[in-house]
Amino acid sequence: MIPVKGYSGQQVAVLGLGRSGLATAVALQAGGAEPLLWDDSPEARLKAEADGFTLTDLTRHGALDGVAALITSPGIPHLYPAPHPVIARAFAAGVPVDNDIGLFFQSAASSEWAEMETPPKVVAVTGSNGKSTTTALIHHILEVAGRPTQMAGNIGKGVLSIDPPLDGEVVVLELSSYQTELARALTPDVAVFTNLSPDHLDRHGGMGGYFAAKARLFTQGGPDRAVIGVDEAEGWFLAGQMAQGPMDDRVIRISSGQKLEGFGWSVFVRKGFLAEWRKGRQVASVDLREVKGLPGAHNHQNACAAYAACRSLGLAPKLIEGALHSFAGLPHRSQLVGEKGGVRFVNDSKATNVDSAAKALQAFPKIRWIAGGLGKDGGIAGLKPHLGSVVKAYLIGHSARDFALQLGDTPHEICETMERAVARAAAEAVAGDVVLLAPAAASFDQYPNFEKRGEDFTAQVRALIG
Structure with missing residues (x-):
């Protein structure tokens, strides 16, 4: 405590x-x-x-x-x-x-820190998507590196429930906009901004208020190092506000898809390869294509963020690369549940809206897609550009028939229950296919939360593949 x-x-x-x-x-x-x-x-x-x-x-x-x-x-x-x-x-x-986040930053440092060989550090992660995966990935890399570490905030323990940090320890926090907006003290050593997409807009009075709440993690106290995703305009703005110029390496710009070579420090992914650039030259490269726990462009962005944060803490590229390969992923977020006969089964039950489901559908080439539940406004109409990789859809829950009407020429079957959907998808899948649960809908018609839905999918898959 x-x-x-x-x-x-x-x-x-x-x-x-x-x-x-x-x-x-x-x-x-x-x-x-x-x-x-x-x-x-x-x-x-x-x-x-x-x-x-x-x-x-x-x-x-x-x-x-x-x-x-x-x-x-x-x-x-x-x-x-x-x-x-x-x-x-x-x-x-x-x-x-x-709030408790403000109290944590006000209270965490103790007089004993001055006597430690390596005073503890705090890494804080915010953004719209990928916060949990990025936080868990940083924590995992630190554990593999043998660094003492604790994980808290929106994931793991509450921030005031952790143990007082030890010599050389790194506390990794996942912070939501609700937490960053009100905290009177926000002084992480390393602050990470993954990305921004519309969310919680009623709570923040619109998109501007939502972004301002996230930005406070950087502007309120001024971290020693800022890792900022620049795949949206807000990220470019925040990086520009934090840096004294393009070569200021206190700001590490990250991207999944853009080449970022003209900066003091940047980390980006193109065609599945992560590249680290410092002062105009490439210093490291990691092939992410075979990192099974981090499939798809959205997870490659998470990998960039975690890699950059860990590099700023002094970890070597090869050590980070090895840790990426041993990361199993978080439950219900592009989680590889199992594999049989060349068919992979992936649980992305957290994909409760069109935006997150779109990212999941772009992560794999041949998908047998389990979708449905309690649909949101507009259903899955926004997913039409991303259906090219779907071999067939297996629809469940309250909105199954509504979703079927929006699938156009995409083959589909109304299964209603998870048990039938998994059984049918598994029976029809061939080597190279991915059976993907990415519902694009809330779970409340059949399950109390997305976790229980993901657990049902996992149980059905494991019963089938042994």
Whole structure:
């Protein structure tokens, strides 16, 4: 645990008692503060009381009198579409509002760090897509390199629940826009921006607010090194804002598809080969085509980001290359479940929208595609340009028939259930095919979440291939 500094002997309000809220309460107590806890959900309040916490109704008048700060959970709106009443009251009373990420950066460093041979470092990853894979990949490479490392944030533990970092340790954080937008302290040693596509726009008041929330990771404290994906205009803008000029190697520009040779430091992929360029010359190259845990252009972008972050920490190219090959991928994100008779089975249940499904469909040449679920506005019409690699679609769930109407000449079969879809796809697949679950739809018609859907796919595949 990271004890929170700066509030000893003071009352600190905590709004939201999920994983991060309860971890924050424990960390505040460890730092000598008195947490005042509240959640709008009666179930969450009961759980907190069962864990031994005393509740304080922060919604009543005067509840914030004398409070040093209000710490809020990421899922609670503080500005758009409207601030939570308790947060609005805190703003009106001049009470600072923060979150657990801000407390982490405020509290992580200790006096012992000055005595360490290699003080710990923090790598923080944000972006629209690929955050989890990039974070896990950096963590994996560090583990293979023998560097002590912990992973936290949106993946792994809550940030205040990790152990105090050791000599030479690297803490790798995945941070969402909800987390970066409000944190009062954001001071990673290495900050990574993967990409940007529309998401959470109601929460951020539009695309500009969404990008601004991500950009705070770079502009709020100024990392020693910035790894920035420039496959969108916002990435080029952010890199330009951070760098003193094109040869400023404190900024590492990354891309999946663009040649980036005219910069102080860049990492890019073209035709499956990752290239590292420094000051006008190529210094390393990695063939990503046979890295099974990272298929497709979107994963090649993740590989660029992780490679650049690890190079900035001093790891050698050959070591990173070896670690890329041993990376198994994250569950439900282009996860190779198994292979039999030359047929691969890939679980991308996280592909819940057209954008993410499009990336999955571009990752393989011959696909037997399992899709469907609770379709979103527009269905799969936006996937029409990406259906050329689909040998046949096997449709499941509530939107199966709607999806069938949008497939045009693409062969398809309405299977309704995962069990039948996997069985039919496996029976018809030949060597070289990939049976791909990339639903392009939410899971809630048949499963409580995308994880359970992916687990069902995995179970059906393993039962078939043994």
